[in-house]
Amino acid sequence: MARTKEFDPDAALQKAMELFWERGYEATSMSDLVEHLGIGRASLYATFGGKRELYLKAYERYLENGVDFVGLLSQPGPVLPAIRRLVELYLEESTDPATAPRGCLVVNTAVEVAPHDPVVARRVEQNWDFVETALTSALTRAKAQGELPAGKDPRALARLLLTVLQGMRVIGKSSDNPARLRDAAEQALRVLE
Amino acid sequence: MARTKEFDPDAALQKAMELFWERGYEATSMSDLVEHLGIGRASLYATFGGKRELYLKAYERYLENGVDFVGLLSQPGPVLPAIRRLVELYLEESTDPATAPRGCLVVNTAVEVAPHDPVVARRVEQNWDFVETALTSALTRAKAQGELPAGKDPRALARLLLTVLQGMRVIGKSSDNPARLRDAAEQALRVLE
DNA sequence: CTCTTTTTGGAACGAACTGTCAATTTCGCT
DNA sequence: AGCGAAATTGACAGTTCGTTCCAAAAAGAG
Numbered sequence: 188m189a190r191t192k193e194f195d196p197d198a199a200l201q202k203a204m205e206l207f208w209e210r211g212y213e214a215t216s217m218s219d220l221v222e223h224l225g226i227g228r229a230s231l232y233a234t235f236g237g238k239r240e241l242y243l244k245a246y247e248r249y250l251e252n253g254v255d256f257v258g259l260l261s262q263p264g265p266v267l268p269a270i271r272r273l274v275e276l277y278l279e280e281s282t283d284p285a286t287a288p289r290g291c292l293v294v295n296t297a298v299e300v301a302p303h304d305p306v307v308a309r310r311v312e313q314n315w316d317f318v319e320t321a322l323t324s325a326l327t328r329a330k331a332q333g334e335l336p337a338g339k340d341p342r343a344l345a346r347l348l349l350t351v352l353q354g355m356r357v358i359g360k361s362s363d364n365p366a367r368l369r370d371a372a373e374q375a376l377r378v379l380e
Numbered sequence: 381m382a383r384t385k386e387f388d389p390d391a392a393l394q395k396a397m398e399l400f401w402e403r404g405y406e407a408t409s410m411s412d413l414v415e416h417l418g419i420g421r422a423s424l425y426a427t428f429g430g431k432r433e434l435y436l437k438a439y440e441r442y443l444e445n446g447v448d449f450v451g452l453l454s455q456p457g458p459v460l461p462a463i464r465r466l467v468e469l470y471l472e473e474s475t476d477p478a479t480a481p482r483g484c485l486v487v488n489t490a491v492e493v494a495p496h497d498p499v500v501a502r503r504v505e506q507n508w509d510f511v512e513t514a515l516t517s518a519l520t521r522a523k524a525q526g527e528l529p530a531g532k533d534p535r536a537l538a539r540l541l542l543t544v545l546q547g548m549r550v551i552g553k554s555s556d557n558p559a560r561l562r563d564a565a566e567q568a569l570r571v572l573e
Numbered sequence: 574c575t576c577t578t579t580t581t582g583g584a585a586c587g588a589a590c591t592g593t594c595a596a597t598t599t600c601g602c603t
Numbered sequence: 604a605g606c607g608a609a610a611t612t613g614a615c616a617g618t619t620c621g622t623t624c625c626a627a628a629a630a631g632a633g
Binding site for chain 1: 406487491539543560570
């Protein structure tokens with residue numbers, strides 16, 4: 188017994204996520220969002236709450252649509268080719284002029300928002316944990332399958348890869364030198380041999 | 381034949397840099413700056429120009445007082461220990477709860493400001509070039525001195541280190557797990573052996 | 574001491590900010 | 604058909620933003 192929503196909340200959240208992704212938290216105003224989402228101001232507040240809550244929901248939406256680590260790394264068979272594909276995926280997104288400037292929303296959030304918002308900081312750290320865990324279990328499996336030398340430490344290697352991936356995203360945001368990140372990615376992969 | 385300034389512009393710029401470093405560009409208002417610098421609004425504008433110009437000057441001030449790559453890496457004698465010290469310095473600053481949340485102003489700038497300001501982007505990229513060059517020449521010297529295996533590529537290794545260092549700064553901003561970055565740093569250094 | 578130049582604190586500017594509210598519209602249901 | 608509940612609309616507060624302006628004060632040069 189109510190009026191139906193005129194807009195699709197899912198599509199609106201997607202657009203909000205893209206705007207936050209491109210411009211950052213502080214530089215994106217509620218008026219910008221109202222304009223780009225094509226919905227009324229009050230509808231925005233009624234559906235998503237204030238700016239901070241909307242950002243948190245946009246952040247989660249980003250994670251849902253992001254790189255599928257588990258799907259990529261948990262496939263049966265050899266592990267290292269999957270890790271190579273993962274690194275190359277990050278490399279492409281970090282060097283392509285169309286996608287590099289926006290970087291990764293998690294990195295952007297870690298840098299701009301997390302230091303001033305404990306809730307956000309926890310979410311970001313959970314993501315680091317998640318990626319690290321996915322890489323660790325993949326490398327552990329690789330070691331069991333003989334793809335990784337016996338002396339290597341899967342968790343330590345996962346932590347190096349995690350750090351390199353985020354570093355690539357940062358440098359890609361302000362550099363149009365693909366060779367730089369290509370070399371870094373290649374050297375990072377060579378650690379696994 | 382004129383009045384002298386009542387405040388020390390150098391000290392004021394230092395304080396402005398610290399405020400931008402801690403809060404970011406957008407989240408720091410001119411009123412915040414006036415308050416923390418202890419000088420009048422008009423003096424701020426007359427001395428440093430507008431907000432953007434002040435930020436650019438603060439950025440340069442940060443670079444002047446930052447890690448002395450050349451001084452660290454150009455000392456005569458073995459190179460690898462110096463590189464190890466450099467990585468450990470980054471590790472400490474990225475894991476110490478007192479310094480980790482503010483991260484590195486260059487990284488913060490690369491993420492928040494560079495994508496929307498070509499001038500800033502150029503400055504940031506110049507910094508990546510500078511660090512990469514310093515590391516490359518150091519590793520080249522290490523190779524000549526037999527510290528680095530003959531098969532290694534100094535520039536590619538420098539690019540990996542550059543990426544790892546920036547990645548550490550990002551993860552350190554939102555993680556209080558020192559072991560994570562310690563492992564990453566250790567594995568990165570192991571690449572040189 | 575006077576003139577000139579600069580600094581200074583604070584008021585004031587228009588614009589933009591986040592968030593709210595009453596009025597209106599549209600649906601489901603009796 | 605008409606009633607109640609939810610959603611839209613547009614305007615509206617109350618701040619805060621970056622920036623400018625101005626009168627008063629201060630300090631070196633003659």
